[in-house]
Amino acid sequence: MADSIERRSLAEEILEPLIAGGVEFIVIGGQAETLLGSARVTYDVDVCYRRTEGNLERLATALKALKPTLRGAPPDLPFILDARSLALGNNFTFSTEKGPFDLLGYVEPIGGYDEAAINAVEMQLGPWTVKVLSLDDLIRIKEHIQRPKDRDSLMHLLAIRKLREA
Numbered sequence: 001m002a003d004s005i006e007r008r009s010l011a012e013e014i015l016e017p018l019i020a021g022g023v024e025f026i027v028i029g030g031q032a033e034t035l036l037g038s039a040r041v042t043y044d045v046d047v048c049y050r051r052t053e054g055n056l057e058r059l060a061t062a063l064k065a066l067k068p069t070l071r072g073a074p075p076d077l078p079f080i081l082d083a084r085s086l087a088l089g090n091n092f093t094f095s096t097e098k099g100p101f102d103l104l105g106y107v108e109p110i111g112g113y114d115e116a117a118i119n120a121v122e123m124q125l126g127p128w129t130v131k132v133l134s135l136d137d138l139i140r141i142k143e144h145i146q147r148p149k150d151r152d153s154l155m156h157l158l159a160i161r162k163l164r165e166a
Helices: 010-020 029-035 053-066 083-088 113-119 135-146 147-165
Strands: 025-028 045-049 091-095 100-104 121-125 128-132
Touching: 010 025, 010 045, 010 053, 010 121, 010 128, 025 029, 025 113, 029 045, 029 147, 045 083, 045 113, 100 113, 113 135, 135 147
Parallel strands: 025 128, 045 100
Antiparallel strands: 025 045, 091 100, 121 128
């Protein structure tokens, strides 16, 4: 009998330190699409995070486990990963040991964490329950952004909504 190897998803690998650290976030983007039933493949993790002082402290601590660097920035650019730096910014794109990870404090056209949380749904991600952006809010984002990959995603998401309504 062959040994089974447990494979964890990219989202599980990247989000585990945030979950363990009590960080308040909502899964958005391609990982949300996957959790909502889309067959689209994505190679990064995007979250919308709550921008309270306590959550920024927890987030800064949790991120250290991922050893993030600013994606697209010169390697010698100084960046101190702490709550103050996170408070001074809003949206961050990181490269981590696990893969690309984007932190969004504001998501067009939805708003911040509190607005995204209104319709968010709870879903299973591995052994955890996480908040995931609602299907309708994800559709609103894809309609708003209109990049080619977002138009492709939009077709999948609209089909999922149609199946749910049937």
